[in-house]
Amino acid sequence: MKKFYIPIVLFGILVAILYYGMRKEASFLPSPLVGKEIPVFSLPRLEDHEKWTPKVMLGQVWILNVWASWCTPCRQEHPMVLQLSKQVPVLGFNYKELQSPANLKLPLEDQLPLAKSSAQLWLTRYQNPYFETVFDLKGSVGIELGIYGVPETYVLDKSNIIRYKQVGELTPEILEKTILPLVAKLKQS
Amino acid sequence: MTFNKEPIDRPFNWLRLGKMALLGLGLGFLLNFGQTLSAPLDAQNITLQLEEILQDIRCLVCQNESLASSQAALAQDLRNEIKNQLVKGASVEQIHQFLQQRYGDFILYKPPYKPITWALWLAPLTLLIVGLLVLLVYIKKFKP
Numbered sequence: 001m002k003k004f005y006i007p008i009v010l011f012g013i014l015v016a017i018l019y020y021g022m023r024k025e026a027s028f029l030p031s032p033l034v035g036k037e038i039p040v041f042s043l044p045r046l047e048d049h050e051k052w053t054p055k056v057m058l059g060q061v062w063i064l065n066v067w068a069s070w071c072t073p074c075r076q077e078h079p080m081v082l083q084l085s086k087q088v089p090v091l092g093f094n095y096k097e098l099q100s101p102a103n104l105k106l107p108l109e110d111q112l113p114l115a116k117s118s119a120q121l122w123l124t125r126y127q128n129p130y131f132e133t134v135f136d137l138k139g140s141v142g143i144e145l146g147i148y149g150v151p152e153t154y155v156l157d158k159s160n161i162i163r164y165k166q167v168g169e170l171t172p173e174i175l176e177k178t179i180l181p182l183v184a185k186l187k188q189s
Numbered sequence: 190m191t192f193n194k195e196p197i198d199r200p201f202n203w204l205r206l207g208k209m210a211l212l213g214l215g216l217g218f219l220l221n222f223g224q225t226l227s228a229p230l231d232a233q234n235i236t237l238q239l240e241e242i243l244q245d246i247r248c249l250v251c252q253n254e255s256l257a258s259s260q261a262a263l264a265q266d267l268r269n270e271i272k273n274q275l276v277k278g279a280s281v282e283q284i285h286q287f288l289q290q291r292y293g294d295f296i297l298y299k300p301p302y303k304p305i306t307w308a309l310w311l312a313p314l315t316l317l318i319v320g321l322l323v324l325l326v327y328i329k330k331f332k333p
Contacts, residue, residue, distance in 0.1 A: 031292075031293060032289065032290055032291070032292070032293045032294075033291065096262070099262075138266075139262075139263070139266050140266075142263075142266075143266060143267065143270055143291065144291065145291070146291035146292045146293070147263075148249040148250055148263055148292065149249070149250065
């Protein structure tokens with residue numbers, strides 16, 4: 001009779017493991033970039049015709065927030081980004097603002113003003129949390145950063161090393177329990 | 190020579206039909222072969238290589254699709270990126286490394302063999318051996 005239970009127990013364990021695997025958030029993946037310095041890039045800024053590079057942030061703890069005006073979850077996390085921006089500078093990393101094929105056929109120098117005005121509209125409407133907004137129109141810097149799900153949020157330390165990466169929208173829980181404590185810790189070091 | 194001859198009334202011949210079919214098949218092959226040769230060898234190599242590479246790469250946006258079949262915008266970007274790298278002469282290993290460094294091991298359908306994946310790689314074989322051993326023990330028990 002005892003032997004009869006062994007397969008049932010084994011089956012129970014298997015079910016438990018599979019159930020755990022099913023419950024786990026599948027979209028969360030550890031990023032190989034955490035612990036590494038942010039890749040060097042240079043992208044156009046919203047305000048003027050200058051380019052922005054992450055080098056200027058050396059010595060500061062800062063946040064990189066990937067967003068676009070077409071991204072609906074970005075609007076959901078927006079209050080959190082605003083809250084975050086009161087504690088730490090948040091860079092708006094605009095990822096592929098233009099989506100329509102007609103706009104993407106335009107020459108690149110015409111795409112940028114269009115992207116800027118559409119991003120500006122969104123920022124004015126919902127309040128701008130960013131100290132600076134940069135534009136990655138083709139998503140090429142996005143590939144360097146391993147971006148695959150907008151919105152994404154990166155915490156960077158004073159030496160521009162990525163300390164945390166969040167794929168998908170911020171939640172009050174993640175903000176309170178993970179990001180804000182990490183920012184406070186990094187600011188002290 | 191005139192062409193409007195009366196049709197020759199030949200009895201139906203299976204052998205003849207077979208010969209004709211073979212000839213047609215051969216011609217088809219020849220044509221196909223010619224077409225294959227006519228494309229620049231380099232460009233074709235890259236297309237073939239690209240197709241092969243893309244089968245083994247996961248689209249992270251829609252995780253159960255390969256990069257070859259995904260319609261996501263990021264998949265399109267990555268396909269272009271990989272193609273560019275192939276044109277520049279990158280090897281498959283270099284491309285895999287490029288993707289792993291940015292997106293992690295998960296982007297490859299075939300995870301690399303390292304301490305954290307040992308269980309993953311060795312579990313099937315271990316289970317098989319354990320199963321066989323258990324089976325052997327049972328069989329021996331039933332022997333008269």
